Amino acid sequence: MKYQWRFEAKEPEPLKRFLTQNGISKRQLARMKFAGGMIFVGHHQRHVQFILHRGDLVTVFTAPEQAAVSVRPSKQPVTVAYEDDEYLVVDKPPYVASLPAANHPDDTMANRVRYYLEHEHAESDAVHIVTRLDRDTSGLMLFAKSSWAHARVDKELHQHTVQKTYLAIVSHNFIGQPQHGNIKAPLAPSPEFYMRRVVDPNGKKAWTEYTVLENFADAAVVEVQLHTGRTHQIRAHFASIGHPLLGDSLYGGPLGYGLKRQALHCWRLAFEQPFSQTDLRLESPLPADLKQVWSELRRNENGIHMDKNNDGTA
Known part of the structure; x- marks a missing residue:
């Protein structure tokens, strides 16, 4: 890929320092030297x-990149929410994994995006996942089209300036409880089952912020903002405070409403495009299964409807 800058500083400066200031790492410089960049x-x-x-x-001119052999192209379609020369944001459906693994080697979002890049004649078909989602979670995923673009936006991830906002439907309502809160509890793999995460004082720091959008008789719809990005963070945190997600059997969430997965959707994604400095704010519509659950909760004659500013008093 081709990138250009005009050097505007008054004092002379080594080219290497200038490139480093513009996000090119020593590793990327070495790759350009030995793999064909100029x-x-x-x-x-x-x-x-x-x-x-x-x-x-x-x-x-960055060095050409090749897709990993393990990521075979899949012709299944992708829904593009945003695309430019450096980044691609897609709307992931539920029941599709982010990356290939032994039990789903061929039809993941990585496989689908590789085929999309090939079909659209992108400069490279290498797949760089910036933000991933659990297999059964739907919503927005961010991909970079080169290792350099990945490194640039990865800095924003580490600085917590990439904002991911989720919608979740959790069990039990928040009536009589704060309608806005923060769950700050470290997470670690469960000693009983490696796939499950539990609150553990020796675990990794994790911070989840939430706002209740609507309360019902025995459920609530919440908007969730992640300040860290741990595995199963939302699912584990809400389970830890007695509000496991509907459909989330791994964390004790109740089944019903025809749900075959946890009621979790990556609703909004906001970040600054590192190359153009454009503020991007993207939104994904709620998928049909979660929309149906929300509608059923509203139709329930026992539902108790409250806006997010209600203090919980009847």
Whole structure:
């Protein structure tokens, strides 16, 4: 891929320092050196020790990338929520894993995105997942189209400036409880079952913020903001406070309403496009199964409807 900058600093500066400041790591520079990338200043190819002067035009051609052999293309369609030269955001349906594994090697979102990139004649069909979702969770997923684009947005992830907002339907209502709260509890694998996460003082720091959107007789719809990104964080945190998600049998959530999965959807995704500095705010509509559950809860004559500002008093 091709990237360009104009060097505007008053004082001369080594090319390597300038590239590092613009997000190119030492590893990526080495990859360009040994795998076919090129760096030009003006019309001349230059070494990273070249000294830049004000007004110089720097052009970088990143090394070509190949998709991993283990990620075979799948012709199943993808729903594109946003796309530019560096990033792709897709709307993941439930029951599709993010990455290939032994029990689902061929039709994951990675497989589908690889085929999409090939079909759309992208410069590379290499798949770089930036944000992933559990197999049965639906909603927005962010992909990068190159390792460099991945590294740039990964910095935002570590700085917690990539905002992922979920909608969840949890068991039991929050009547008489705060309608907004924070769950700050470290998580670790359960000693009883490795796939399950439990609150553990020796676990990894985890922080989930929530706002109740609507209360019902024995359920609630909540908006959830992640401040960390641990495995099963939302599911484990709500189970830990006595509100497991509907349909989430792994964490003790009640079944019913025709649900065959946990009632969790990645609703909104917001981040700054690192190359254009554009603020992107994307939204995914609630899928049919969760929309139906919400509608059934509202139709229930025993439902108790409250807006998010209600303090829980009847």
